Amino acid sequence: MEIAEFRLGILYTTIAVILPHEDFNDWNETHYNQGFAWRATSVSFGTLTDEPECKVVVKISDTIELNENASRIIRLPFEVGTSGIEIASIADRKGVNLHEGTYQLIFSAIPGDNNSLDTYEFVFIQSDAPRAEIIKADDQLSPPVELLMEAKPAV
Secondary structure: OEEEEEEEEOOOOEEEEEOOOOOOEOOOHHHHHHOEEEEOOEEEEEOOOOOOEEEEEEEEEOOOOOOOOOOEEEEEEEEEEOOEEEEEOOOOEEEEOOOOEEEEEEEEEEOOOOOOOOEEEEEEEEOOOOOOEEEEOOOOOOOOOOOOOOOOEOO
16 A cells, blocks of 8 residues: 655665665665665665656555566565655655554566656565565675665764
8 A cells, every 4th residue: 555655856876765864775786786885764765867856656565566567676674663664865855654563575667758757666574574685686796695784864
């Protein structure tokens, strides 16, 4: 079920899911290669391009359904607090109401064409045992054999 759709300004080819008032993540080379920098309550994803605006779709679901138009799909654990989440970039942020809990977050990057923006889809599935994996990688990614599941807050 879709719970939010909006446009978001992007800077520095990064889009994030964070708890309100949470810091963005600092990136290192391994993070760039795998396409994300992760902490339990803050995950930053690399965007497909350096376009200054994108479309964001946020959904909740009971099952994993992969978007066949996505060129990149990443699955990660995420902890939602009492204040919901924000989809954010350095340039912009939007709040989204989501119930507190442990989720499996499915991030899908869907390239735009000449008439449409790149779309970033965030699907939240409540889960007692969320996993981390790159389900589909585009040619910009060169992930390590074991994903780096720690990052430091950017300050």
